[in-house]
Amino acid sequence: MTLTTETVDRSTSTYEVATAIETYQLRKVYRTGFWLNRKVESLKECTLQVYEGxxxxxxxxxxxxxxxxxxxxxxxVKPTAGKGLLLGKPLGDxxxxxxxxxxxxxxxxxxxxxxxxxxxxxxxxxxxxxxxxxxxxxxxxxxxxxxxxxxxxxxxxxxxxxxxxxxxxxxxxxxxxxxxxxxxxxxxxxxxxxxxxxxxxxxxxxxxxxxxxxxxxxxxxxxxxxxxxxxxxxxxxxxxTLSELLTNEDRYYYVSGRGGDRDILSRWIEKIDYRDDIWTGKIYGEPQEFMATLRLMDAELISLQQGRASLEEFFMEQMELRGIRSSS
The missing domain is CATH 3.40.50.300 (P-loop containing nucleotide triphosphate hydrolases)
Known part of the structure; x- marks a missing residue:
């Protein structure tokens, strides 16, 4: 293996970033039991890159x-199979x-x-x-x-x-x-x-x-x-990255505003909440049509912010998808 670089697009610039850590199909199997006759696979062909900085x-x-x-x-610990590099050198160097x-x-x-x-x-x-x-x-x-x-x-x-x-x-x-x-x-x-x-x-x-x-x-x-x-x-x-992992296909936005017809707003906004004359809630999909509806009702949009799942929500979802529960 040789040290590789990745082209990373950050905002408007492109950088060549070297990998500080690189593994390829890294695998580790432990033998357990009195006769060491039972195998436990602790790592399964782990391929990973971590970039410098x-x-x-x-x-x-x-x-x-x-x-x-x-x-x-x-x-x-020595791997059972696979390869890896740290700062361009083989593992254990x-x-x-x-x-x-x-x-x-x-x-x-x-x-x-x-x-x-x-x-x-x-x-x-x-x-x-x-x-x-x-x-x-x-x-x-x-x-x-x-x-x-x-x-x-x-x-x-x-x-x-x-x-x-x-x-x-x-x-x-x-x-x-x-x-x-x-x-x-x-x-x-x-x-x-x-x-x-x-x-x-x-x-x-x-x-x-x-x-x-x-x-x-x-x-x-x-x-x-x-x-x-x-x-x-x-x-x-x-x-x-967090933006890559936490972006939800069902795009939603947190919105707040004042005025407008309550019945119409309730069709758009999930769990709409009123505090005095201010309403808040969550809408799904692209917001352009919602904003056009507000203009027709002569309602005022105070804020619109794209939402995303938290890392904890994403993590639990991944565990649930695989039927994994905590062993602790």
Missing amino acids: ETFGLLGLNGAGKTTLLKTLLGI RSIKQKIGYLPENPYFYDFLTGWELLEYTAGLFEIPRSIQKQRIPALLEMVGLAQSAAKKKQLRQYSKGMVQRVGMAQALINDPDLVFLDEPMSGLDPLGRKQMRDLIVSLGDRGKTVFFNSHVLTEVEQICSRVGILAQGELICCG
């Missing part, structure tokens, strides 16, 4: 194969380790170290000079909300789950990676922590980093991601 969210229920895919990309950051779903660190010492230790693994560490470590602790002297000097055994998640994010960024893998980065965080993590992931995208993360928090994914993919029972069932 984008934030990609992988969605799926527990047991869908998300973590297996991520660990296979990182070289922690050691030369790209310096360019990758990783936050596991349940990070476990040496709990007798302080947050500062953990980052020093991780920086040492990457052979980062001390002069750079002195600048980067406090900047990272500030970035993840652990800059307080009490937090950075406290042993990790005294950290809450949310604090461990924060310092885990800092260690994932210690080498200033080009490609960042995050497995459930919002896990254990309170609402303020989730917002800070979301802002941090957005800032990574603004700096041109490629971010690949798994998450159950669909509302967060909808706010952060350039593209998303859905994994179900080891199979990548759909992949694309």
